[in-house]
Amino acid sequence: MLLQGKVALVTGAGRGIGLTTAAVLAREGAHVVVTGRDQAQLDGACAGIAAEQPAAQLTPLVCDVSRPDSVRDTFQAVFKLTRKLDVLVSNAGVLDDALIGMVTEAQIRRVFETNTFGVLYCAQYASRLMQRAGGGSIVNLASIIGVTGNVGQAVYAGSKAAVIGITRSLAKELAPQNIRVNAIAPGFIDTGMARSIGPDKFTERVASIKLGRIGTPEEVARVALFLASELSSYVTGQVIGVDGGMLI
Numbered sequence: 001m002l003l004q005g006k007v008a009l010v011t012g013a014g015r016g017i018g019l020t021t022a023a024v025l026a027r028e029g030a031h032v033v034v035t036g037r038d039q040a041q042l043d044g045a046c047a048g049i050a051a052e053q054p055a056a057q058l059t060p061l062v063c064d065v066s067r068p069d070s071v072r073d074t075f076q077a078v079f080k081l082t083r084k085l086d087v088l089v090s091n092a093g094v095l096d097d098a099l100i101g102m103v104t105e106a107q108i109r110r111v112f113e114t115n116t117f118g119v120l121y122c123a124q125y126a127s128r129l130m131q132r133a134g135g136g137s138i139v140n141l142a143s144i145i146g147v148t149g150n151v152g153q154a155v156y157a158g159s160k161a162a163v164i165g166i167t168r169s170l171a172k173e174l175a176p177q178n179i180r181v182n183a184i185a186p187g188f189i190d191t192g193m194a195r196s197i198g199p200d201k202f203t204e205r206v207a208s209i210k211l212g213r214i215g216t217p218e219e220v221a222r223v224a225l226f227l228a229s230e231l232s233s234y235v236t237g238q239v240i241g242v243d244g245g246m247l248i
Helices: 015-029 039-052 068-082 103-134 144-148 156-175 197-206 219-230
Strands: 008-009 032-035 057-062 087-090 136-141 179-186 239-242
Touching: 008 068, 015 032, 015 039, 015 057, 015 087, 015 219, 032 068, 032 144, 039 057, 039 068, 057 068, 068 103, 068 179, 087 103, 087 219, 103 156, 103 179, 103 219, 136 219, 144 156, 144 179, 144 239, 156 179, 156 239, 179 219, 219 239
Parallel strands: 008 032, 008 087, 032 057, 087 136, 136 179, 179 239
Antiparallel strands: none
16 A cells, blocks of 8 residues: 555545545555545545445544634644644635636635635645654645636636645755645546536537546546655656646
């Protein structure tokens, strides 16, 4: 197992890519701290993983990454429980599209507080725990939109572009502590969010993908596993696209 004896924390793990990532990391032997804002959803997520993996080590913890106090309390709880942290996957994110003339201040705050500020808060506490363990791996979820931009997504694109800048800066800052920091930039992935855009838009998006199909959460999670494990021991400061050759 690639993560035997490791402790990993995944944010936004109640559903979608985060849930699948938690399951993949657990399958590889990690004790996974499954976090999100809804306790019932987290309990259901852990029950679902445990049903398929009876030996999985899972700890559900409520955490709102947009709130510094919630992040602090979560990482303090992790330290009390495990005394260390080896892997952080910052996956929690929100999407709130609008043309620039219609964007509200509340939308801007909501998206950046979760997508960008949350990444910073989590990295701050995670890096402290990882230093105690002699190193670790931070994996941030960016987006193809943060790389290329898109109509009606200036706020979301800005929040995810910031994640890329944060990733590259932290990779340089934390390398002396043997902490690697990388990002994944997914394209069009088969989640509830993707399925909510309507059949015509869905077909249009799939047509823009060179591989001719939508991606799966498992395909993103496997890249997160690569970056979390020693398979990527000499990889840091990178942004890996998981987009099937999507053009925007």
